[in-house]
Amino acid sequence: MANRRLAPVSEQPESFAFTPENAEWAKGQIAKYPEGRQASAVIPLLWKAQEQNGGWLPQKAIEAVADQLGMPHIRVLEVATFYTMFALEPVGRYWIQVCGTAPCDVCGARELKQYLHDRLGPSGHVSPDGNFSWLEVECLGACCNAPMAQINHDYFEDLTPESLGKLMDDLAAGRPVKTGSQIGRVSSEPKDAVTTLQDETLFDGSRVGAWRKRFEEQGLKEQGADATGEKARTEASAAENPKAARPDAGRATETKAAAAPAQNAADGKPADTKDAPAPTAKS
Numbered sequence: 001m002a003n004r005r006l007a008p009v010s011e012q013p014e015s016f017a018f019t020p021e022n023a024e025w026a027k028g029q030i031a032k033y034p035e036g037r038q039a040s041a042v043i044p045l046l047w048k049a050q051e052q053n054g055g056w057l058p059q060k061a062i063e064a065v066a067d068q069l070g071m072p073h074i075r076v077l078e079v080a081t082f083y084t085m086f087a088l089e090p091v092g093r094y095w096i097q098v099c100g101t102a103p104c105d106v107c108g109a110r111e112l113k114q115y116l117h118d119r120l121g122p123s124g125h126v127s128p129d130g131n132f133s134w135l136e137v138e139c140l141g142a143c144c145n146a147p148m149a150q151i152n153h154d155y156f157e158d159l160t161p162e163s164l165g166k167l168m169d170d171l172a173a174g175r176p177v178k179t180g181s182q183i184g185r186v187s188s189e190p191k192d193a194v195t196t197l198q199d200e201t202l203f204d205g206s207r208v209g210a211w212r213k214r215f216e217e218q219g220l221k222e223q224g225a226d227a228t229g230e231k232a233r234t235e236a237s238a239a240e241n242p243k244a245a246r247p248d249a250g251r252a253t254e255t256k257a258a259a260a261p262a263q264n265a266a267d268g269k270p271a272d273t274k275d276a277p278a279p280t281a282k283s
């Protein structure tokens with residue numbers, strides 16, 4: 001993993017200030033954030049300070065950014081030492097950041113690191129001609145085209161020690177170089193034969209609504225199955241637990257009306273029971 005210490009005092013400049021042009025740019029960055037949130041501009045300002053200082057961040061630049069944003073120096077130092085995009089020591093004209101995270105590692109990053117070590121010496125040192133320095137960093141987000149390295153602002157992918165060596169030769173000689181995949185891949189397309197996403201219906205629109213239709217059909221099927229199952233369960237339960245038939249089952253029944261004057265008359269009672277004399281006790 002990268003060494004995240006500040007450069008020795010002997011290499012540190014005595015002061016740092018943004019050029020008028022960069023100071024103007026910095027003001028614009030800070031203005032993007034609401035009052036009280038100026039600290040959010042810390043990364044762009046550090047980035048600009050690094051660019052102005054020839055590709056690395058001296059302590060004075062870190063402090064100047066902290067002062068401008070009203071942050072304690074230690075807070076900005078924490079940011080600068082956390083992200084490997086900030087070089088804390090002088091770098092070569094071409095700063096090679098080679099990814100050493102698992103996908104790149106299994107695809108050949110170790111060979112790249114060995115090559116750089118053999119050609120330039122340990123990481124973190126500038127080559128005698130001032131052209132190169134290198135550093136192992138964590139994933140740079142181009143894992144599909146592993147192994148890869150970032151050189152200054154560009155990505156170089158699908159590298160081998162041979163292609164990296166040629167790249168460095170061309171850069172040192174000022175020859176144009178090709179960024180991106182070094183084996184002719186377009187973007188992150190498959191390295192060999194295309195074996196996926198070949199079904200044309202994926203792209204012609206004929207699948208629009210297909211999922212919905214499928215879910216609806218499935219829902220209907222499940223509802224039908226539920227209804228059939230419920231009926232079968234009811235029938236099985238009735239067969240296992242037959243209930244005793246009621247005497248009046250299936251027949252119309254007559255119930256006496258609350259007030260039945262005709263029936264009262266037939267029974268020898270007063271027609272309106274409401275006015276009937278109260279029953280007397282039998283002797």
Ligand code: FES
Pocket residue numbers: 099100101102103104105138139140141142143144146147148
């Ligand atoms: S693992 Fe190397 S770019 Fe992601």
